[in-house]
Amino acid sequence: MRRTLQRSLVIVVAGAAIGLVGNAVSPRGIAWLTPPPARWEAKDNVALDEAKQFWSSGAAVFLDARSPADYAAGHIANAFNLPAEKFDEHYPQVATMLAPDTRIVCYCDGVECDLSHHLVELLRQRGYTSVRILVNGWTSWHRAGYPTTKGTQP
Amino acid sequence: MRKAINLILRLIVGGVFIFAGIVKIWNVQVKTAHQGHDIAITVSASNVPDYGTFATDVTNYRVPPRALGNLVAITLPWIEVLAGALLVLGIWARPSALVIACLMIVFLLAIGQAVTRGLNINCGCFGTVEGRKVGLIALAEDAVLLAMAAWLAWREQD
Numbered sequence: 001m002r003r004t005l006q007r008s009l010v011i012v013v014a015g016a017a018i019g020l021v022g023n024a025v026s027p028r029g030i031a032w033l034t035p036p037p038a039r040w041e042a043k044d045n046v047a048l049d050e051a052k053q054f055w056s057s058g059a060a061v062f063l064d065a066r067s068p069a070d071y072a073a074g075h076i077a078n079a080f081n082l083p084a085e086k087f088d089e090h091y092p093q094v095a096t097m098l099a100p101d102t103r104i105v106c107y108c109d110g111v112e113c114d115l116s117h118h119l120v121e122l123l124r125q126r127g128y129t130s131v132r133i134l135v136n137g138w139t140s141w142h143r144a145g146y147p148t149t150k151g152t153q154p
Numbered sequence: 155m156r157k158a159i160n161l162i163l164r165l166i167v168g169g170v171f172i173f174a175g176i177v178k179i180w181n182v183q184v185k186t187a188h189q190g191h192d193i194a195i196t197v198s199a200s201n202v203p204d205y206g207t208f209a210t211d212v213t214n215y216r217v218p219p220r221a222l223g224n225l226v227a228i229t230l231p232w233i234e235v236l237a238g239a240l241l242v243l244g245i246w247a248r249p250s251a252l253v254i255a256c257l258m259i260v261f262l263l264a265i266g267q268a269v270t271r272g273l274n275i276n277c278g279c280f281g282t283v284e285g286r287k288v289g290l291i292a293l294a295e296d297a298v299l300l301a302m303a304a305w306l307a308w309r310e311q312d
Contacts (some may be wrong), residue, residue, distance in 0.1 A: 007249035008256075011240065015233030022179070023228045026203040034213055034223040085276075112273060114214075 040117065046132040048140050051105050055146070060103040063094065065115035066138070068152065075138065076107065077147035078154050084108075084118040091122075103130045107137020160310060163302045164241050164251075170299065171238030171254055177281035178208045178231035205231075211278030215264050216271075233257070241306070251306035258300035265292050 023029045046054070054060035055078070062079035064071050071081040082094045098104065104123060108115040116133045123131045134141070142148055176182070181204040187194045209227035213220060233253065240250040261279070268275060268288045277286045279295075286292065 004249050004252060007246050008252045011237050011246070011249060011253050012233055015236040016229035018236065019229040019232035022203040022232065023205060026205075028200065028202055028204040028206065030205050030209055030224050030228065032225050032228070033221045034209065036220075110272065110274070112216075112271065 040133075044120070044133055046105055046134050048134065048144060051134045051137075051141075052144070052146055054103065054105060060105045061097060063104060063106045063119060064138075065106050065108045065119040066113075070109070070138075072150065072152050074142070074148055074150050075154075076141050077149045079107075080154050081152075082119060084115040084122065087119070087122050091126075098128065100127050101129055103132075104128060105132055105134050105137075107134040107141070109136065109138040111136045156309070160306060161244075163306055164244065164247060164310075167251070167254060167299060167302050167306065168238040168241035168243075171234045172242065173238075174280050175231040175233075175235035175238060178227075178278070179203050179205070179235070181205075181207050182281055208278055208281060211276050214273070214275040214278075215268055216273065217264060217267065230257075247310040248307060251303050251310055255300060255303035255307045258296055258303055262293065262296050262300065265296065269293065 020032075051060070051062075055062065055076070062076050063082045064075045064079045065082060065084040066075075067083050067085065068081055071083075075081070080094050080097070082090050106116040106119045106123070108119075113136075116135075116137065120131050120133055180199045180201075182197065182199040184195065184197050187196070205224070205227045208231065209224045212227045212230075213223035234257070237250040237253040237257075240246050241254065265277065265279075265288045269290070273288065275288055277288045277292045279286065279292055
């Protein structure tokens with residue numbers, strides 16, 4: 001039994017060592033430690049009633065950061081789908097509607113959901129200056145009884 | 155009879171682990187596109203070790219300490235490949251099976267807590283192949299693999 005444990009340990013250490021070397025020599029190597037998440041501040045969020053005002057007056061473009069399947073199952077009316085996980089694939093279609101200073105509201109679903117945060121980072125990297133998050137967006141919008149729609153179109 | 159069963163189990167468990175490790179290391183992506191009645195399947199992979207995608211998947215499980223997510227993503231796939239290869243070859247079969255069984259327990263706990271917390275995240279189990287989310291199917295698969303690996307860790311020779 002003792003020999004089994006020792007050899008198990010050897011396998012783990014050897015595998016880890018190969019991984020570290022592979023990472024070190026790879027041009028796509030990553031840092032050993034995960035960088036801390038971007039710091040989010042209160043001004044990055046938009047409150048539900050403020051978001052509703054933007055929506056009613058057409059003062060903002062709403063972007064749904066969830067998957068196309070979740071989007072099709074129900075989304076905020078007039079919101080466009082820009083899945084954070086497939087950003088590069090969907091961005092070109094959405095980009096035609098956005099100017100650098102367009103007010104953008106991103107949302108996903110659930111307070112734990114960070115797809116909208118990813119999306120905000122990706123959009124800010126591309127120079128959009130007025131991007132904010134509606135936290136727990138789909139659920140809180142839906143619960144408030146605000147306009148929603150189903151399907152693949154906004 | 156038992157030898158035959160053990161051989162089959164070794165090939166299955168080892169094969170799955172080699173595959174699971176390789177798709178993570180080289181970020182193998184499989185995409186299916188429907189064009190009318192035809193389904194086009196494209197497979198792409200990085201030509202160098204590319205851990206970024208899997209690192210994101212690991213971090214998304216939100217198991218602290220967060221900072222160690224990258225280290226897990228760098229080391230775990232190679233441990234999987236090595237243990238899987240040894241198991242298939244029948245070299246150090248018992249310790250390899252033990253390593254795999256322990257990993258399966260860790261995976262079950264990680265996926266279990268994600269499902270319990272309602273995280274809608276990529277499994278990362280087979281890299282981005284299938285692009286599967288965590289859920290009961292992933293848990294069931296892992297439970298079966300755990301049972302097979304545990305049997306081998308118990309019954310195989312050193």
